[in-house]
Amino acid sequence: MGEQHHVTFPQEVIDEYAALGVDLVAMFSAGHLGTRMGVQIVEASADRVVGTMPVEGNTQPYGLLHGGASAVLAETLGSVGSMLHAGSSKIAVGVDLNCTHHRGVRSGLVTGVATPVHRGRSTATYEIVISDEAGKRVCTARLTCLLRDVLPADAQRVTGG
Numbered sequence: 001m002g003e004q005h006h007v008t009f010p011q012e013v014i015d016e017y018a019a020l021g022v023d024l025v026a027m028f029s030a031g032h033l034g035t036r037m038g039v040q041i042v043e044a045s046a047d048r049v050v051g052t053m054p055v056e057g058n059t060q061p062y063g064l065l066h067g068g069a070s071a072v073l074a075e076t077l078g079s080v081g082s083m084l085h086a087g088s089s090k091i092a093v094g095v096d097l098n099c100t101h102h103r104g105v106r107s108g109l110v111t112g113v114a115t116p117v118h119r120g121r122s123t124a125t126y127e128i129v130i131s132d133e134a135g136k137r138v139c140t141a142r143l144t145c146l147l148r149d150v151l152p153a154d155a156q157r158v159t160g161g
Contacts, residue, residue, distance in 0.1 A: 010045050016088050034076050037069060041077070046085040049077045049114040049126075055107050064104035070130055070139040071099050077114035078126035078143030085119045085147075092124065092145035099141040108133040114143075122147055 037058055043050040051073060058069035075097050082092035110130050118125040123144055130139040 049081040051077050052109050052111050063106050067101050073112045074128040074141035077112045077128050081114045081126045082124035082145035085124050090147045095146050096144040101139050102137050105132045105138050
């Protein structure tokens with residue numbers, strides 16, 4: 001879980017955030033919860049966000065991937081896509097998350113792929129498909145984020161200033 005990985009960002013996104021002194025990898029990470037759960041973002045753009053999460057350590061008492069773990073992966077990926085769509089002047093705040101769990105998975109790695117359903121000025125909605133290592137759909141989620149202007153306190157949290 002502690003291994004290093006490289007997230008791929010579009011060059012224009014790298015340039016935009018670098019000019020603000022923002023660490024993109026930290027900004028678009030899974031956060032503390034995602035880190036504890038082993039979530040890793042491997043690709044990120046407003047058009048597509050891909051991330052993985054181990055099943056081990058994220059199961060319910062029957063040994064199956066916990067539905068809440070799938071929700072964490074889905075909300076993380078959809079939020080990253082929403083933030084990349086919104087740009088550096090806004091932040092994305094999740095306001096609605098819906099998850100449908102299709103099948104159980106007991107081991108391995110699940111992969112989530114978030115793609116936009118709607119990208120507006122004040123909201124963004126992403127569909128997130130989570131699949132097991134065999135490519136079978138485990139969960140389908142939809143996340144809607146409110147896009148609001150960055151407040152001074154938000155900027156301090158992101159830049160560490």
